Amino acid sequence: MNWQNSLIDYKLFLKIERGLSENTVVNYGLDISKLIKWIDEHSVEASPISITKEQLQDFIYTYAKELTASSQARLISGLKGYFEYLVFEDYRKDNPTDLIEAPKVGRKLPDTLSEDEVNRIIDAVDLxxxxxxxxxxxxxxxxxxxxxxxxxxxxxxxxxxxxxGYILVTGKGDKQRFVPIAPITQKYIEIYRDQIRIHEAPKPEFKNILFLNRRGAQLTRAMIFTLVKQHTQKAGIKKKISPHTFRHSFATHLLQNGADLRAIQQMLGHESITTTEVYMHVDRSHLADVLNTFHPRK
Structure with missing residues (x-):
């Protein structure tokens, strides 16, 4: 078994067997590609089946020593997944990364916007x-x-x-979920769809896509990031904001206003409640109110 063939097989496994998104598969593949490049550059005698823990530690030390702790942890996690796959497919009997410890990384709390800041950004749009x-x-x-x-x-x-009162959302790994939509959000989508988009000429392959660019094609990630950045600056907000900040703010504001964590998990499409629980650390001010409202000895 050589490195390139095993990488191709691994990426197919991630996509077909585990149902991961294309972006996730690419990112996992990059971790292994870095290892392959290091092996070539240092003339290391090792195949996917024969590489040892010591050789992997040398790679991590020389390649990852300039990386942040979180980047090192991400790289080691990617290597662990690859060798777990080789064990699962009976190519190896052991996982050489089992005894390699990743650096401890604290959970980073997501940046959020206040309700007023969200309104200011949206109001900054030039209609x-x-x-x-x-x-x-x-x-x-x-x-x-x-x-x-x-x-x-x-x-x-x-x-x-x-x-x-719902939209059907296709999330990571092509998993679909129904998400409730507020009347005001529905209103603005309908204005765009019924008054603006109806007069556009979408390219055949994008006829069913909701948001189009001026050429009738699908928007790109870069365009959304630019849109958010421009309107944040126009609103006079100095925070470092990305499109994902709106998602964090959505969850935080729901929690602050008394929403159930499980309901938020379903709306966000998180597989694990642990992922959603990060929002418990963003604002704990409502916890005393919950205790005083629901505890029998209040």
Whole structure:
């Protein structure tokens, strides 16, 4: 077994067997590609089956010593997954990364916006410009539904179930979930869809995509990041904001206003409640109110 063939097989395994998204598969593949490059550059005699823990430690030390603790942990995690696959497929009897410890990384709390800051960013949209209604609808959808960038980009006209008050969202690993949509978010999507998009000429392959660029094609991630950055600056907000900040703010504001953590988990599409629990650390001010409201000895 050589490195390149095993990498191809591993990526197919991640995509087909584990159902991971294309971006995730690419990122896992990059970790192994770094190892392969290091092996070539240092003329290391090792195959995927024969490489040892000591050789992997040499790679991590020489390649990752300039990386941050979180980047080192991410790299080691990627290597562990690859060798777990080789063990699972009976190519190896052991995982050489089992005894390699990743650096301890504290959980980074997500940046959030206040409700006023969200309103200021959305109000900064220039509705006199041709793409104004679209941009407002995108920002409203990011915040109002707590979607990832990829989920907004891939939202389809056929995913809008407004009569029922839901949209169908395709998340990581092509997993689908129904997300409730607030009346104000629905209103701005309808304005864009019924008054602006109806007059555009989408390319055949994008006829069902909701948000289009001026050429009738699907928007890119870079365009959404630029849109958020421009309107944040226009609103006079100095925080470092990305599209994902709207998703964090969506979850935080729901929690602050008394929403159930399980419900937030379902709306965000988190597989594990542990992922959602990070929002418990963002603002604990409501916990005393919960105790005083629901405990029998209040």
């Amino acid at each position: 006199s410009r041709p793409q104004g209604e679209r941009n407002r609808a995108i920002l409203e959808t990011l915040y109002g539904c707590g979607l990832r960038v990829s989920e907004v980009l891939n939202l389809k006209l056929s995913d809008l179930f407004f009569d029922e």
